[in-house]
Amino acid sequence: MSTDPLTTLRDATRAFAAERDWEQYHTPKNLAMALSVEVAELAEHFQWLQTGVASELDDATREGVRQELADVLLYLVQIADKLDVDLYAAAVEKMRLNALKYPASRETEPTPKA
Amino acid sequence: MSTDPLTTLRDATRAFAAERDWEQYHTPKNLAMALSVEVAELAEHFQWLQTGVASELDDATREGVRQELADVLLYLVQIADKLDVDLYAAAVEKMRLNALKYPASRETEPTPKA
Amino acid sequence: MSTDPLTTLRDATRAFAAERDWEQYHTPKNLAMALSVEVAELAEHFQWLQTGVASELDDATREGVRQELADVLLYLVQIADKLDVDLYAAAVEKMRLNALKYPASRETEPTPKA
């Protein structure tokens, strides 16, 4: 009995697609395309903002954004499922690679340009 | 002490950005734009495939896809954090809305086409 | 003998794909996916900018942006070609629709709601 959110969502999206006979459409490629559409719907909320800080968003926009974030996560979970990717393990590993690629500067001075 | 993957990643990305003084760049708008770039890097692996089923992906592509899925999750977690969105709760709620919008067919027979 | 830029580019991209036997990959769907990848490469140049006004871009970025704009146009021309869409006619028509949807000059007369 799992209480891990990502596993719970994986199982729920599997059942949801199966009940609607949608697996035939859910190739990784099509799901990646659907993911990009959801991300654009998220971006649409921000496109004309001056700077895009959180305080520029009104309540209706925040609720819209929340739903798009949910859609992004749901498609992400489904692509990972189709390709047997453990999302959490992949993310932890990617953060390790990022830490090597972008070492934290120990000094607080601005990076010299020359 | 949390063992929830999404909370763990939220805390890890917070620390990562703080150590590099990157919070100044991380408006929700900029993070949404960065998310859309990562999703495109994911899509790029699929763009010329015939149908895009999982078996069309070779091992190198699968590893590339895995890293892009990780990047997508990491940006998603950061946007949600900036906007105080509980990603798991939002996804569960969205699935309930989706179930109302797309009711599962109650009969198990294939949908007749005519 | 055409001097219309869009027709010239259409003919040039047709020849380019034919010489490389790439037509087999160039379904409208795949080209749309490739277009979205190029647009993301364009967006990448802007993602961490404070406001994104033109003066924030240095010369190297401007040259990169120029090349991505070219890529976007080239894929756009190819999708339109596959679907027999006259891009210019479609754009002129869309501007007419936009003018109805977003009427100009709020001062002359209030927009009638019915």
Add this chain to the structure above:
Amino acid sequence: MSTDPLTTLRDATRAFAAERDWEQYHTPKNLAMALSVEVAELAEHFQWLQTGVASELDDATREGVRQELADVLLYLVQIADKLDVDLYAAAVEKMRLNALKYPASRETEPTPKA
């Protein structure tokens, strides 16, 4: 008096934005974000298709696609205008670079894998 489609559209979009006092929103960054949203609306028409060849599209979808292609062109023209990019010249130059990067194979035999 220009009959070049891209110049005509540039002038038309300039006037359209000026009449609505929209220039303040039209930073290159915001226009790039809007472009990515339009491209996603284009992609949405293709996302669940089996292979995405032109014959899979019904008439309503074709009309929707035509309008999205127009939107993509209109935003592309506006970004190029803000950054003083000659889209046609940039595309011709990019095709020359692409020809160097991907030389046309003169022989018709399949590329050996090893």
